[in-house]
Amino acid sequence: GENVEQHPSTLSVQEGDSAVIKCTYSDSASNYFPWYKQELGKRPQLIIDIRSNVGEKKDQRIAVTLNKTAKHFSLHITETQPEDSAVYFCAGPNAGGTSYGKLTFGQGTILTVHP
């Protein structure tokens, strides 16, 4: 099955700086990589996702890059704001087997943006 490693576990930046979170995965058949943001006591919220037919996707201040050869993908947040402070999770899917369609989540990154 899929194994997803996420780094760093905590990230502290000043408002306006960029933040980068990286994930590696093990299953070369994985083809879909979402990122979720979870604020304290709330549901995970999808912020961006990428499928394996593209190497990069951008949505305003958020971008995700994918390197299928190296089996890693990264979340980039530019011009960070205090409201970006949250826990961020990457995930990868199982493409088949007995856990079809499941998401395997990374361990999470606690992002703190200081004003």
Place this chain on the structure above:
Amino acid sequence: ETGVTQSPTHLIKTRGQQVTLRCSSQSGHNTVSWYQQALGQGPQFIFQYYREEENGRGNFPPRFSGLQFPNYSSELNVNALELDDSALYLCASSLGLAGGQETQYFGPGTRLLVL
């Protein structure tokens, strides 16, 4: 918000009891996945239901069981509750067409405390 709802929001049970958690999927979605999120960790896949059939299961014992109804809402049942079952239980709704690449939208979760 995602349109995915869960009930109840909070629940307190004692060891050995049984619990049923409920999830209503987003309109138009036919797939519901259940996840357990322990404090400080990423969600862990329990199982997925697609068109009323179990479509994959994670590493959870048989005392975790589920159902999906014709309207695609779903239940998670846990028998013989243990202290370690204390967690946030999340359901995620998706449209099951893209071979495991479907975007999953999470409900607000049910926080279960087992005493």
